Amino acid sequence: MNIVVLVKQVPDSGSERGLAGDNTVERQSANNVINEMDEYAIEEALRIQAAEGGEVTILTMGPERAAESIRKALSMGPDKAVHVIDDALHGSCALSTSKVLAAALGTLNPDLVIAGAESTDGRVQVMPHMIAERLGIAALTGARKLTVDGGTLTIERQTEEGYEVVTAATPAVVSVWDTINEPRYPSFKGIMAAKKKPVQTLALADLGIEAGEVGFAGASSEVVEHAKRPPRQGGQKVADDGNGGAALVEFLSSEKFV
Amino acid sequence: MAEVLVLVEATRDFTVKKVTLELLTLARQIGSPAAVVFGASGAAAAMSEKLGEYGAEKIYTGEGDEIDGHLVSPKATALASLVTRVQPAAVLLPSTQEGKEIAGRLAVKLDNGLLTDVVELTADGVATQPAFAGQVIVKSKVSRGIPLATVRPNSIAPTPAAATPQVEALEVSLGAADTLAKVVDRVVEQKGSRPELTEASVVVSGGRGVGSGDNFKLVEELADLLGGAVGASRAAVDSGFYPHQFQVGQTGKTVSPQLYIALGISGAIQHRAGMQTSKTIVAVNKDAEAPIFELADYGVVGDLFKVVPQAAEEIRKRK
Numbered sequence: 001m002n003i004v005v006l007v008k009q010v011p012d013s014g015s016e017r018g019l020a021g022d023n024t025v026e027r028q029s030a031n032n033v034i035n036e037m038d039e040y041a042i043e044e045a046l047r048i049q050a051a052e053g054g055e056v057t058i059l060t061m062g063p064e065r066a067a068e069s070i071r072k073a074l075s076m077g078p079d080k081a082v083h084v085i086d087d088a089l090h091g092s093c094a095l096s097t098s099k100v101l102a103a104a105l106g107t108l109n110p111d112l113v114i115a116g117a118e119s120t121d122g123r124v125q126v127m128p129h130m131i132a133e134r135l136g137i138a139a140l141t142g143a144r145k146l147t148v149d150g151g152t153l154t155i156e157r158q159t160e161e162g163y164e165v166v167t168a169a170t171p172a173v174v175s176v177w178d179t180i181n182e183p184r185y186p187s188f189k190g191i192m193a194a195k196k197k198p199v200q201t202l203a204l205a206d207l208g209i210e211a212g213e214v215g216f217a218g219a220s221s222e223v224v225e226h227a228k229r230p231p232r233q234g235g236q237k238v239a240d241d242g243n244g245g246a247a248l249v250e251f252l253s254s255e256k257f258v
Numbered sequence: 259m260a261e262v263l264v265l266v267e268a269t270r271d272f273t274v275k276k277v278t279l280e281l282l283t284l285a286r287q288i289g290s291p292a293a294v295v296f297g298a299s300g301a302a303a304a305m306s307e308k309l310g311e312y313g314a315e316k317i318y319t320g321e322g323d324e325i326d327g328h329l330v331s332p333k334a335t336a337l338a339s340l341v342t343r344v345q346p347a348a349v350l351l352p353s354t355q356e357g358k359e360i361a362g363r364l365a366v367k368l369d370n371g372l373l374t375d376v377v378e379l380t381a382d383g384v385a386t387q388p389a390f391a392g393q394v395i396v397k398s399k400v401s402r403g404i405p406l407a408t409v410r411p412n413s414i415a416p417t418p419a420a421a422t423p424q425v426e427a428l429e430v431s432l433g434a435a436d437t438l439a440k441v442v443d444r445v446v447e448q449k450g451s452r453p454e455l456t457e458a459s460v461v462v463s464g465g466r467g468v469g470s471g472d473n474f475k476l477v478e479e480l481a482d483l484l485g486g487a488v489g490a491s492r493a494a495v496d497s498g499f500y501p502h503q504f505q506v507g508q509t510g511k512t513v514s515p516q517l518y519i520a521l522g523i524s525g526a527i528q529h530r531a532g533m534q535t536s537k538t539i540v541a542v543n544k545d546a547e548a549p550i551f552e553l554a555d556y557g558v559v560g561d562l563f564k565v566v567p568q569a570a571e572e573i574r575k576r577k
């Protein structure tokens with residue numbers, strides 16, 4: 001089974017993040033990491049590969065520094081990577097991003113595409129369905145469990161009330177939550193091996209996409225302005241002297257919650 | 259006045275979710291609200307009264323196994339042909355997993371821009387979106403097509419404005435690609451009397467400090483006394499104290515209730531990402547230096563096993 005894992009580089013959600021002057025994500029000063037959910041996608045792909053054979057390919061669209069995340073992803077065990085990189089992509093909306101990723105997937109012809117359920121920066125949560133829509137293949141999204149039985153995929157899709165069991169034949173896109181597995185840490189051997197693994201770079205021209213269709217030029221939505229929100233101020237803090245619970249209720253009552 | 263299409267979100271037993279009422283309230287400021295119902299047969303009949311109460315002038319309904327028994331795609335197809343036919347002023351969907359997914363497919367089908375996690379939308383299409391866990395506030399708009407937005411639950415106060423909706427059954431013609439992902443089973447795991455996490459006006463969350471799944475009864479008790487939902491930090495979820503669908507934070511739910519109570523939660527940046535736009539924040543933590551106190555309007559430094567039972571007792575007394 002040939003599997004492509006979608007990996008996005010994002011600014012670390014554990015540090016202060018912001019937007020740059022042109023309203024795009026500030027990546028220059030940020031500590032950039034693999035989108036956490038995508039590590040679970042990689043792990044799931046490697047487990048399927050161990051059982052079913054085939055190849056695992058990482059696909060990333062991102063600027064030059066995304067190459068670090070690609071190496072990190074490869075150090076977990078995938079065979080190779082494709083990096084779509086082009087200056088014209090700066091400022092791309094979700095629609096354009098999906099167009100580029102779908103075109104790149106078209107050159108790879110996978111049986112299975114695995115993505116994170118959402119990224120920690122945009123959190124738009126639409127990429128898997130947008131890509132499936134463009135490719136005319138099934139999307140099984142929000143999986144907390146994935147089973148592969150020949151060419152049949154079955155997921156447990158997390159919902160508010162429980163879960164849904166959803167099934168489709170390959171080729172398909174599956175997106176995963178962090179409940180699906182426990183990603184491995186790269187081994188020393190894996191880190192060394194990753195340095196030699198092939199990373200193919202593709203520009204927009206290689207995908208038959210015009211520069212004007214993506215980036216700021218082709219964006220279907222635009223950020224008009226952005227502002228930092230003033231941080232919350234801490235309020236009253238009391239030490240429990242044996243009456244902390246009652247004092248708490250007094251506060252709730254003064255705010256009309258009780 | 260042009261129609262504003264509102265995708266109705268409901269439970270499996272046809273209870274209209276609060277976010278739908280928020281969307282109808284918002285739609286009234288932009289045009290004439292038209293609710294779009296997808297689901298098992300009987301859905302529109304069961305919900306039309308409630309939808310009318312909040313101003314739906316029209317209800318479009320697509321019901322039955324084909325639409326209900328396949329993931330997302332048939333709904334997007336039906337919605338896309340409706341948009342093409344009625345040329346609405348805007349399309350509003352809930353910013354939930356399924357709402358976003360339908361919106362994503364719709365955006366591709368119509369080649370129309372999409373704004374997600376919107377908390378405000380003006381009549382001329384300017385949206386407000388909190389980014390990076392609410393650290394940044396963004397104003398944005400669709401530059402190709404009509405305003406197509408997913409709106410975050412608990413962003414707008416739903417207000418009734420009675421209308422008598424006209425119901426129209428949609429004729430849906432699906433393509434082969436719409437029925438590729440088949441829903442073969444639906445399993446209900448948690449269904450109590452508590453409000454849904456993202457819609458609740460009070461959320462009481464427990465963290466690692468709660469110590470065990472059994473001790474979460476304390477969190478649940480306080481939540482029930484306040485009519486709230488129960489949430490959990492990732493540490494509590496990872497330790498197996500509480501199920502994952504109740505996780506609040508960067509990789510869990512984003513909540514924005516009137517009151518958020520954090521019990522035994524340190525307040526890591528990824529937890530704050532899911533709750534810091536709450537109106538009032540209360541924390542109980544035995545560590546006076548815990549970062550959660552930096553954003554709490556009211557904090558008690560103390561042992562939650564003493565403070566919480568006392569608070570519960572006090573609330574009971576006042577009732």
Ligand SMILES: Cc1cc2nc3c(=O)[nH]c(=O)nc-3n(C[C@H](O)[C@H](O)[C@H](O)COP(=O)(O)OP(=O)(O)OC[C@H]3O[C@@H](n4cnc5c(N)ncnc54)[C@H](O)[C@@H]3O)c2cc1C
Nearest residue numbers: 061093094115116118119122123124125126127373374389
């Ligand atoms: C704060 C913020 C808000 C935004 N709001 C909007 C908006 O309202 N509308 C809009 O059109 N755009 C928006 N964007 C831009 C949008 O995030 C990007 O276009 C992005 O590339 C796709 O969205 P996502 O990462 O949120 O995708 P998601 O759908 O959340 O990502 C899911 C998965 O898709 C895969 N994936 C996503 N991007 C890539 C990539 N570049 N390379 C490889 N795999 C990838 C990963 O596996 C990821 O886990 C926003 C961006 C930010 C930072």
Ligand SMILES: Cc1cc2nc3c(=O)[nH]c(=O)nc-3n(C[C@H](O)[C@H](O)[C@H](O)COP(=O)(O)OP(=O)(O)OC[C@H]3O[C@@H](n4cnc5c(N)ncnc54)[C@H](O)[C@@H]3O)c2cc1C
Nearest residue numbers: 465466467491492493507508509510522524528529544562
């Ligand atoms: C990519 C990424 C995504 C993440 N996403 C999320 C997310 O979505 N949600 C989330 O919550 N976290 C998330 N995290 C984890 C986050 O960084 C923290 O580890 C987590 O929030 C800690 O949970 P906690 O506050 O319950 O535990 P701790 O940090 O261990 O805090 C426990 C607190 O309980 C207090 N305590 C202990 N006993 C008592 C007592 N008897 N009475 C009163 N107080 C007591 C302690 O003083 C302490 O402050 C994420 C991390 C990463 C890297």
